[in-house]
Amino acid sequence: MTPDTTPAELEQALTDAAEAAAPLAASAPAERAGWIRAVADALDAAADELVPIGMRETSLPEARLRGEVARSSGQLRMFAEVLEEGSLLEVVIDTADPNAKPVPRPDLRRVLVPLGPVLVFAASNFPFAFSVCGGDTASALAAGCPVVVKAHPGHPELSVKTAEVMMEALRTAGAPAGTFGLIQGYDVGVNALKDPRITAAGFTGSVPAGKALHEIAVTRPEPIPFYGELGSLNPVFVTQAAIDARGKDIASGYVASYTLGVGQFCTKPGLLFLPAGHGLQEQLVEATGGVAAATMLNERIAEGFASGLDRLRKVDGLRVWSEGGGATLLQTTVPELLARSDEILEECFGPVSIVVEYASVDELVAGVEAFGGNLTATLHAEAEPDAELAARLLPLLTARAGRVLWNGWPTGVAVSWAQHHGGPFPSTVGSIHTSVGVTAARRFQRPVAYQDTPDAVLPAVLQDKNPAGISRRVNGTITTAEVSR
């Protein structure tokens, strides 16, 4: 058990972060890209040391954790590339227009600047990709913000070792001292969140914890943005045509997805809507029964799962199809779901999912409409026969989710330009933001517009000559060219 950060250590971490803010903000994007690449390289180089610690502390298998290290370092490199290309700064230049109506327009040059020190609450379920070296950290560093990570108690030694690797890499690469720090302890995290030196926070975890921290952040004397990823059910809706075409694949894909990583994914499909008479019960029960029991991330999560299962077993209208091995499969119908949606639509984190049978397309639509905000919503359909039905369902899914999948499974979140990992409340607080993908950095950047400022004193990225050749929007059009004024 790692001891909590002491008040003196917390004070030092916050002071260091605050002092790093100005030099980080002043650093050239390419310089920052270099520091971030150094962290990525160091993580990859330390994988052999870090992964075994993670295996011991989280019970996750080696291949999964190695994949996570690669994902985390790849994510850092993606941000480095986009920093160099320049899009991350969203430079917009409108040159002066003395003839503009109703009044002449000055020269305006807008760039995104870092907010300042960012507090990251690490998650338990991805000890690399959503923890110390995860997406919140990577995007905040790319934005140019010092980062203080509040370690998750589920993998304390891994957190400390990962932080050491990162700090050493940053130091060697020449990043300002205080660019990165680690703190431990729940109350310590709350105190950091209340500190005026912290300018934004990212969080991945449970709905109650996320709501409590959100309220602290937004009701401080100086409110700060709080980006929380809370809970998500990730429903999957399957049409009759999809069952006819590939019912067996859907059944096996579903069980594999909801039991992946012992069901401990934010994107675990919590419900599968099937047409009545699907004929897949036997296969689903068999596949579920074949899932080997596995240790969950930690005691608290295992206890939460056990009590969540107990709760679900007692809900009227929910029937157990398979239990006792490494996963539990429940079953209900749309009318029963609608009658007890509050009880049935409460996330249970772990290897459990619910098959919901619908008797008509209207029931399927009613099932979709029963949902609030989710990270993902999935439709399994066949393009031709389901064209009309898909056109009806897609807008309903879009209104409820941040990512809409077609004939896939929500577990697994690609890191790319177009990715969006977020969604309407309660899947996140802050549905306009993503915690994965290039635009995740925007959470930690604010725009500044310079008016009529001479080239010589402007930040280099805003200067006429565009010395680094970055991508900028000039008078409405994206270009890497020089500006004349």
Added chain:
Amino acid sequence: MTPDTTPAELEQALTDAAEAAAPLAASAPAERAGWIRAVADALDAAADELVPIGMRETSLPEARLRGEVARSSGQLRMFAEVLEEGSLLEVVIDTADPNAKPVPRPDLRRVLVPLGPVLVFAASNFPFAFSVCGGDTASALAAGCPVVVKAHPGHPELSVKTAEVMMEALRTAGAPAGTFGLIQGYDVGVNALKDPRITAAGFTGSVPAGKALHEIAVTRPEPIPFYGELGSLNPVFVTQAAIDARGKDIASGYVASYTLGVGQFCTKPGLLFLPAGHGLQEQLVEATGGVAAATMLNERIAEGFASGLDRLRKVDGLRVWSEGGGATLLQTTVPELLARSDEILEECFGPVSIVVEYASVDELVAGVEAFGGNLTATLHAEAEPDAELAARLLPLLTARAGRVLWNGWPTGVAVSWAQHHGGPFPSTVGSIHTSVGVTAARRFQRPVAYQDTPDAVLPAVLQDKNPAGISRRVNGTITTAEVSR
């Protein structure tokens, strides 16, 4: 006096807005652009009817209000153009990459979709540009959100007439019923803000009102984003070299700026930092004395200004340089300011400003550092002799403001791509967002990523053929071309 909206009327307005959300979200961007242009045209056509009502209700002069109408209609047309060009949707497409490491990457297509019904709290000081037909409304409509405006009680008849013009234009152009609505009354606004059908809110007004409404919005059972523009001091810093080069112009520009519109601009320069021995006192006093008394926007604002002046007059270290006409000029020094910064750095809305004299560059820097968040910060300097000083001050101003001006005056906010009207708390809650300029729409949009979805069921803007030829980022590069997959 216009009566408050009744509970039944509010219920109807919210129901109408909620029902308009889906058809608005489904509308093609070009279709929405047409509706928005129709509103712009109708406003221009109604100027002769609306402006006299505004003059009577706000005491603002005709030319100013006609300028505001043109600014508002121009702003609507800007959003219509950007909708057609496509950038407002921020379409990002990453085609599938089966060879991606560590795992194959699916086809992902990200687009910004509307949040849903938006509540706009209108401001008093810009009865067009930040009121019923102002920037919050324009940007939310552009985003595809139904808008419910809570009218400001300072110009009730103008609010009703403006809303009628807008609603008739939207109806005639074929926009969904419920696209726009108007409500009146403080408690009515609060009730609307608490209603689960409202998905975001914009506000321009005082710090206490903004903080109270912000807290309601973010602590609802389902928290929503609240974009509030609250208070700003907009300090102006003048170097010795600038005084030497054009002291008289600076003095006259300053008085004109802080008394513009009876000092009722959010961007009014509240403090002017001058080097001791500037020799401009006589000119500043004379110019201030020459400002004609004028009626303020309403009784409440006039009373607030009178009590604010009383308060300032009693602050130790603040001396009156000129008072009694249409404006009041106070004076202090940096050491006195630092000794009583809490009292001196409290916004007083109206035609008053404070000259702050500094005895050294270090005092000037200390003066800059005394400020928290502001909408604007201005430097008057001479490029050559002040190169070093400007390089020292610019980062400090950047850290404190959303717009940094060089040798200009902060009053007047151009509407363009590069504009940013926002800033660190307390100038706004939500410093990462702007209420003016193209990106203002982002406050009311959330991303959705479609994974592996067939072309035929995708929204047209995401389809391979790019039927409307909009601007999209494909595999990292901006293009208007077709996508092959």
